[in-house]
Amino acid sequence: MLKIHINRCKGCGICVALCPKKVLAVSEVEKVMIVNEKDCIKCGQCEIHCPDFAIFVEK
């Protein structure tokens, strides 16, 4: 499960660039969105590299 604090997200796309399974995307309003959650392997790359503390992986 991915938990997103949408108010903190600035849509920089680091999580999208580093996600190995293409689970995430940046929406038209420049916020992160989950497009393919079933492929998520909970590697935590998004959580580790999010500069805005906006995305967390709940294991």
Add this chain to the structure above:
Amino acid sequence: MKMEEMIDTYFRPGRLPHIWCPGCGNGIVTGCIVKAINKLDLQKDSVAVISGIGCSSRASGYLDFNTVHSAHGRALPVATGVKLADPGLNVIVVTGDGDASAIGGNHLIHAARRNIDMTVVLYNNNIYGMTGGQYSPLTPEHSKATTAPYGNVEKSFDIPTLVKAAGATFVARATTFHAPLLADLIAQGIAHKGFSLIEAITACPISFGRQNKLGGPGDMIKWQRDHGLQLAAYEKLGEEQRAGKFPIGVLYKAEGVKEYTEAYDELIVAAQGGK
């Protein structure tokens, strides 16, 4: 403790989202500082975070410890005063590349020379971001900046070599891509008794990346992944293969060097006739 819990514990409530630009790595480095503090299980009151001026130095406003947001380049003298007043504190200095190596360059070498027990986390984003992208002493040669529109003609400092030569006893470097390593190095720096400096390579996509056509935040963090090499791997490379790459990890560590506040306490005892 999970990362989300750490943010709730160690950040001042209601201060997020922070002021840093989209894709700025400063948030990642600040997150690594709280991970290191959590790893060492330090009490919040036993930590003092001192910062100077600049993008990176805003971090002290977000962190819920004893904090001082001091004058430009003067984080180290303030931190020295704090440490001497209460040597029991874990003093962490948050500073940027310009703050530490230009405006506060003299303070940096002398704090290192004294080997005073504090941990400097130097956020190196290669540019003065807050003031609009002027080149700093850590802007790479030939890179563009608003004050170097045809490329920077100056060579940059190698900060780890500089502070090692000045007398620092723990010197390390990591990038925001290598965030778990960065958190571990900061923890080692805090645990080390003496002057520690950790250079954190962080991306400034707005003021540095855009002028130098380095792509977006994702491209800049991938650049860190591709160019930062563990020291052991870096040392195996030949001179030509090293071009553009840089070593990360613990770059230098010295044990058994007298720490400044200890030496100072001994001096006080001696001056009072050994009483």
